[in-house]
Amino acid sequence: MRVDLTVNGERRQAEDVWEGESLLYLLRERLGLPGAKNACEQGECGSCSVYLDGDVVCACLVAAGQAEGRDVVTVEGLADGDVLDPVQQAFLDAGAVQCGFCTPGLVVAVHDLLRRVPSPDDSTVREALAGNLCRCTGYEAVLDAVRRAAGQT
Amino acid sequence: MTTTTSDERTVSGGVGTDAARPDGILKVTGEFAYGSDLWADEMLWGVTLRSPHPSARIVSIDLGPALALPGVYAVLTADDVPGERRYGLEVDDQPVLATGVVRYQGEPVALVAAEHPETARRAAALIVVDYEVLQPVTDAIAALEPGAPVLHPEPTPVVERSREDAHLHPSGNLFRHLKIRKGEDHPVADVVVEGDYQVGMQDQAFLGPESGLAVPGEDGGVDLFVATQWLHVDQQQICRALALPPEKVRLTLAGVGGAFGGREDLSMHVHACLLALHTGKPVKMSYNREESFFGHVHRHPATMHYVHGFTRDGDLVFVRAQIWLDGGAYLSSSAAVVGNAGLMGIGPYVVPHVRMDCYGAYTNNPPCGAMRGFGAVQAAFAYESQMDKAAEVLGMDPVDLRCRNAMEEGSVAPTGQVLDSPAPVVELLRRLQTMPMPAVAPADGHDLRRLPGGVANSTHGEGVRRGVGYAVAYKNIGFSEGFDDYSTARVRLEVHDGEPVVTVHTAAAEVGQGLVTVQQQIARTELGVERVVVAPADTTVGSGGSSSASRQTYVTGGAVREACRLVRAELQARCGVESWDDVDWAQAEAALAGEYVEATTEWRHRPTEAVDPETGQGFAHVQYAFAAHRAVVDVDVELGLVKVVELACTQDVGHAVNPQAVAGQIHGGTAQGMGLALMEEVVVTDGIIRNPSFTDYLIPTILDMPPMQVDILELPDPHAPYGLRGVGEPPTISSGPAVLAAVRAATGLPLTRVPIRPEHICGTRS
Numbered sequence: 001m002r003v004d005l006t007v008n009g010e011r012r013q014a015e016d017v018w019e020g021e022s023l024l025y026l027l028r029e030r031l032g033l034p035g036a037k038n039a040c041e042q043g044e045c046g047s048c049s050v051y052l053d054g055d056v057v058c059a060c061l062v063a064a065g066q067a068e069g070r071d072v073v074t075v076e077g078l079a080d081g082d083v084l085d086p087v088q089q090a091f092l093d094a095g096a097v098q099c100g101f102c103t104p105g106l107v108v109a110v111h112d113l114l115r116r117v118p119s120p121d122d123s124t125v126r127e128a129l130a131g132n133l134c135r136c137t138g139y140e141a142v143l144d145a146v147r148r149a150a151g152q153t
Numbered sequence: 154m155t156t157t158t159s160d161e162r163t164v165s166g167g168v169g170t171d172a173a174r175p176d177g178i179l180k181v182t183g184e185f186a187y188g189s190d191l192w193a194d195e196m197l198w199g200v201t202l203r204s205p206h207p208s209a210r211i212v213s214i215d216l217g218p219a220l221a222l223p224g225v226y227a228v229l230t231a232d233d234v235p236g237e238r239r240y241g242l243e244v245d246d247q248p249v250l251a252t253g254v255v256r257y258q259g260e261p262v263a264l265v266a267a268e269h270p271e272t273a274r275r276a277a278a279l280i281v282v283d284y285e286v287l288q289p290v291t292d293a294i295a296a297l298e299p300g301a302p303v304l305h306p307e308p309t310p311v312v313e314r315s316r317e318d319a320h321l322h323p324s325g326n327l328f329r330h331l332k333i334r335k336g337e338d339h340p341v342a343d344v345v346v347e348g349d350y351q352v353g354m355q356d357q358a359f360l361g362p363e364s365g366l367a368v369p370g371e372d373g374g375v376d377l378f379v380a381t382q383w384l385h386v387d388q389q390q391i392c393r394a395l396a397l398p399p400e401k402v403r404l405t406l407a408g409v410g411g412a413f414g415g416r417e418d419l420s421m422h423v424h425a426c427l428l429a430l431h432t433g434k435p436v437k438m439s440y441n442r443e444e445s446f447f448g449h450v451h452r453h454p455a456t457m458h459y460v461h462g463f464t465r466d467g468d469l470v471f472v473r474a475q476i477w478l479d480g481g482a483y484l485s486s487s488a489a490v491v492g493n494a495g496l497m498g499i500g501p502y503v504v505p506h507v508r509m510d511c512y513g514a515y516t517n518n519p520p521c522g523a524m525r526g527f528g529a530v531q532a533a534f535a536y537e538s539q540m541d542k543a544a545e546v547l548g549m550d551p552v553d554l555r556c557r558n559a560m561e562e563g564s565v566a567p568t569g570q571v572l573d574s575p576a577p578v579v580e581l582l583r584r585l586q587t588m589p590m591p592a593v594a595p596a597d598g599h600d601l602r603r604l605p606g607g608v609a610n611s612t613h614g615e616g617v618r619r620g621v622g623y624a625v626a627y628k629n630i631g632f633s634e635g636f637d638d639y640s641t642a643r644v645r646l647e648v649h650d651g652e653p654v655v656t657v658h659t660a661a662a663e664v665g666q667g668l669v670t671v672q673q674q675i676a677r678t679e680l681g682v683e684r685v686v687v688a689p690a691d692t693t694v695g696s697g698g699s700s701s702a703s704r705q706t707y708v709t710g711g712a713v714r715e716a717c718r719l720v721r722a723e724l725q726a727r728c729g730v731e732s733w734d735d736v737d738w739a740q741a742e743a744a745l746a747g748e749y750v751e752a753t754t755e756w757r758h759r760p761t762e763a764v765d766p767e768t769g770q771g772f773a774h775v776q777y778a779f780a781a782h783r784a785v786v787d788v789d790v791e792l793g794l795v796k797v798v799e800l801a802c803t804q805d806v807g808h809a810v811n812p813q814a815v816a817g818q819i820h821g822g823t824a825q826g827m828g829l830a831l832m833e834e835v836v837v838t839d840g841i842i843r844n845p846s847f848t849d850y851l852i853p854t855i856l857d858m859p860p861m862q863v864d865i866l867e868l869p870d871p872h873a874p875y876g877l878r879g880v881g882e883p884p885t886i887s888s889g890p891a892v893l894a895a896v897r898a899a900t901g902l903p904l905t906r907v908p909i910r911p912e913h914i915c916g917t918r919s
Contacts, residue, residue: 020271034190035183039360039410040442044847047360075183088181092173095813098821099665100180101360101410107181122860123602130856133847135360135411136665138820139855 005067007031008077014064023067024048024059027074035075035104039133046132049105050074056112058131075104078111087111090149091142098136106132110146119150167678168875171813174670175687176663187408188364188380193435196366197226198270199421199428200438202263202277203447204255207482207517207840208289208302211253211262215281219265222279224272226432229264233427236396240419242386246305247483247520249394249423255284256304256482257519258841259447266428266436289517289840293479294456296326296514304482304515326515328480329488331495333567333769336506342462342470346543350459350535351906353834354479355452355825357524358852361410363448364439367425374401375426380409382416384660385696394423395430399692402426406690412664413825414523414701415449418485446845450485450522451835453478453513455494455531461539462506467547469558471506472499472539476532478513478521485522487513492634494528496764496773499567500536501578501627502558507567509769517840523701525825526885529628534830534907537624537890541897551894552582552623560627569770572777574807575868578625581781581803585623588862591785591799593619605787605794607856616791619798622894625781626886629774630879631704635763638704638775639755641695642672642712646680646720647749648742655680655717658688661697661709666881667814668705672713674810679717695755703778703879706810711874712756719752759872776870780804780883782823782891785859788899793911795831795896800888801862807870807878819863819884826888828853830896830907 003014003026014030024041027033027050037047041060048059051073078085084092087110097103106129113120113128120128125146126139134142166172179185216228231238231250238252239245251262263280267273290296290304303325365379374397381387384404392402409416421438428436440448456477462470476494480487495511524530544551559578565571601608605617632638643658655676663669673685690697697709721733727744728736764771785798802819809815825833832851836843844850869876889907897904900914911917 018269018271028190029192032192033183034186037187037360037410038189038362038439038441040847042442042846042848044442045360075181079182084178084181088178091181092177095171095817097174097177097180098667098817099359099361099409099411100176100185101187101665103180104183123600126855127602127608130854133360133852133854135358135413135825135852136821137817138822138824138853138861139858140820140861141817142855 001065003064003068005069006071007033008073017064019065021064022060023062023064026064026067027059033074033076037101037104039101046109047102047105049108051108056109075107078107085111087114087149090145094141094145094148096137096141096145102132102134106134106142110149114150164677164681164683166674166683168674168810170674172670172674172811174667175673176669185408187361187410189362189439191366191378191407191437193366193368196435196437197266197268197432198273199264199266199425199436200270200273200277201261201424202280204251204258204260204262206255206284206286207258208287209255209284210287211251211255212283212285214263218279218281219276222272222276224269225265225267225276226434227266227428228276228280229427229431233431234394237393240390240394240423241484242418242486243488244484257517259519261424264424264428266432290326291516291518291840293477293514293516296516297512301326304517327512328484328515329491329513331492331511331769332767333495333507333509334767335567340462340471340506343465344463344546346461346539346546348459348539348542349905350457350538352455352531352534353908354454354521354837355524355829355833356446356835356850357413357415357449358850359411359413359415362440362442362445363420365407365421365425366435366437367429368435369429369433372401374403375429376403377422377426378405378407379422380407380416382412382662382664382701383699384662384690384692387419387422388692390419391423391426395426404692406662409662409664412700413525414527417523417699417701418450420448442847443845446835446842450520452524453480453487453490453521453531457535459535459539461543463543463547467549467554467557469502469504472504473508474498476511479516479518480513481516481518481520483520485520487522490522490528493629494532496568496769497529497627497629498532498536500533501560501625501779503560503564504567509567518837519835519842525822526628526882527702529626529886533624533626533886533890534893537894538905541894552586555625556582568764568773570772570774574870574872575805576777576779577805577866577868578779580866581779581805582623582625584803584864585781585783585801588801605789605796606792611792611794612789616789617787618790618899620786620788620895620897620899622784622891622898624887624890624894625779626883627777627779628703628882628886630776630778631702631707631758633761633774635761638698638708639757640698640709640712641753641755642709642716643694643751643753644676644713644716644720645749645751646724648738648745651738651742653682653738655682655685656688657685657713658694659697659709659712660690660692660694661705662690662700664700666818667811668700668709670814671706671710671810675710675713676717679714680721703881706877707873707879708756708758711758712754714874715756716752716754719754720750723750723752776873776878778805778878778883780887782887784891784895786892786895786899788896788914790900791915793914797827797859797892799859800827802884803864803866804883805866805868805878806880807873808867808876809865810875810877812865815865815880816863818880820861822881822884823861823888824853824858826885827892830889830892830909832908834908
């Protein structure tokens with residue numbers, strides 16, 4: 001099948017999509033956007049978090065066909081040219097990036113959180129990010145990054 | 154002529170600073186290329202068919218239905234392996250693809266390459282394998298009994314064996330018995346404390362799955378881009394399997410999404426190369442999460458029996474210990490893990506009389522091998538539990554008892570090795586005690602998020618008890634027991650338009666820990682050049698050794714420092730000046746006349762030696778590193794739910810090359826130790842993994858992790874570059890025992906097994 005959608009503000013089209021493919025596969029393997037990550041592909045780790053019509057979803061749990069005609073924003077769409085989004089900059093400043101495999105999903109999730117709750121307390125941050133697994137940082141620096149980003153946005 | 158002094162040449166981002174990661178921007182923008190992100194024109198996807206049985210004989214394999222599926226390019230079995238059919242880190246005991254028998258559930262049997270991953274998966278499902286199912290050996294102690302089925306009938310030529318081993322199992326499943334015999338055979342103590350302990354199987358659970366891309370070369374060779382921990386040891390094993398020389402098996406490090414020991418062994422490496430060479434097309438393989446649980450080794454489950462003897466005043470007289478580690482079906486690095494568990498197995502204490510027996514056994518369980526802490530983790534649960542138990546019997550404070558028996562610089566380890574650099578066990582523990590304690594959760598239960606069970610609303614404070622526990626541990630840094638542990642670095646300096654640029658090239662794997670940053674920092678400090686490029690890690694430069702054993706900053710860092718100093722000397726000579734301070738960049742550019750200065754060097758830490766097989770005595774370790782934790786927990790004793798309220802850590806890092814990265818290692822290592830104490834276990838029943846997913850194998854989330862206090866000591870090790878000490882593993886060792894101690898304190902239960910399950914606390918399990 002063919003899928004038409006908007007990704008990071010651009011109209012995109014993919015041909016010969018197998019019906020069983022996920023939005024994650026579509027983005028990574030057909031549209032050249034590997035930023036959303038494939039850590040579990042079962043909706044447990046949040047590393048494939050993207051915006052779908054403004055809501056954060058696990059791209060692995062969305063069928064490619066469900067994205068037809070819809071608006072997707074991935075981690076690749078957050079920076080303004082060479083200027084990083086404040087959330088991205090905060091992750092770097094806080095040392096919240098180690099292997100980085102969870103980082104795109106966390107950046108999207110934090111971006112979404114701060115849009116909804118500009119100054120979250122730590123308990124709110126923990127609750128909001130409970131669906132994003134990180135194996136390297138123990139989350140201390142991630143919390144610090146959110147505090148820093150909240151101060152900037 | 155102007156003279157640039159060293160002061161003027163001081164640049165930012167050197168050793169001791171929070172220098173930024175060179176890969177950071179790529180990682181936050183999603184542009185960093187991990188193994189699973191790679192892509193090539195006309196690329197095929199490879200998948201693996203794995204054994205569903207832990208022990209079986211392969212009667213026949215029918216590839217016909219798979220080959221008939223449109224879109225399939227190749228279906229391969231062991232018969233298609235051109236070289237050695239077995240590989241391994243220490244001995245070649247693991248089949249590239251199963252031949253005749255399978256020895257664990259998940260053992261690779263056949264490979265498929267197809268144009269779409271789903272086609273490849275469906276083709277693999279069409280392969281018909283007729284198995285004669287056998288009774289698996291699933292208990293490490295039973296595996297050593299006479300009459301147990303032998304997994305590998307041929308002798309295992311791995312480690313010099315002790316004479317006593319013949320009594321255990323003449324030709325059987327024992328692959329190593331580490332012995333320590335120190336002091337008297339039958340020492341007498343006033344107070345004797347005995348305990349049995351168990352540790353479950355832990356998974357590294359790195360987030361980036363095993364993945365890579367193999368591209369066939371025009372010369373009949375192959376280029377493999379792969380996420381790994383040690384390119385050169387991979388290359389050696391791949392070469393043997395493919396029957397190709399090293400120049401035809403070229404490896405480049407792909408982006409690595411975490412490792413923690415789980416990428417020391419080969420996974421898809423040879424498989425992707427076989428498919429690529431067979432089809433003449435690039436082949437990508439990327440495991441999904443379920444396959445990842447079968448695709449790498451795990452942390453060894455352990456059964457431990459400890460007996461501690463003390464004087465009435467609390468001085469340690471003796472420790473007698475037995476440890477059994479389940480190595481699973483293939484050796485991997487398990488012999489070294491057995492060595493470590495035994496050699497580190499008494500803990501950072503001075504003990505006059507030691508009798509340690511640590512056994513490693515083959516079983517039909519999943520293969521186990523390296524994971525952060527490497528044997529020291531399991532033993533620490535036992536010896537720290539014993540210290541708490543002894544403190545209770547002696548009527549002493551558990552921290553006081555530890556401090557009374559603590560190692561210090563000059564102490565003699567159970568191996569006879571004298572600790573010849575700081576060993577601040579007492580200071581680490583005492584500092585923990587002075588850290589402020591977290592507030593008690595308000596009893597009104599208004600904020601469920603602070604209570605065990607969280608928003609599940611399982612308590613408002615009733616039945617919740619607080620506990621505090623301490624633990625201290627130590628770990629050998631670098632490869633031990635006489636291993637030739639070295640790293641290679643190539644450093645190039647060139648000057649263009651008055652600006653110097655340095656390129657650092659090693660094969661050492663950046664796995665997330667920040668090694669690329671450390672390499673830049675060292676080059677900046679040594680050469681006074683801010684612009685330092687780290688070239689991609691590959692096999693066109695000599696081995697960088699493994700990104701394991703907390704060794705890379707020490708060993709590859711040492712190699713980079715040495716190469717920089719050679720470059721300095723060469724540039725001084727080219728400029729005709731006596732002192733590095735007399736080199737200025739304009740003069741250097743003129744002297745080089747468009748050329749560059751380059752130095753390549755192999756650097757070794759001071760040698761270690763194998764321990765005596767009968768006594769365990771010897772200078773086995775180049776360096777020890779120490780960490781301690783205090784855990785504060787709230788436990789709902791009625792439901793068995795644990796909320797970790799706070800974890801505090803003190804660790805001596807010698808010299809913090811990058812303090813922010815050091816803190817990150819301590820935070821992350823602490824989380825993995827806590828995970829093992831409370832939730833992480835690969836549940837294996839009759840050789841079958843019951844929970845190969847992130848739905849059922851739980852790792853700590855941000856809700857599970859408490860706030861952490863970290864206090865970093867910097868007591869230089871005079872033998873190490875910059876005085877640094879390896880950082881990555883120690884916090885993983887002490888955090889779990891501290892959590893276990895805190896839960897014991899909260900519940901009053903003995904709790905001798907980790908991970909602790911709710912039923913262990915509320916007594917609903919017989």
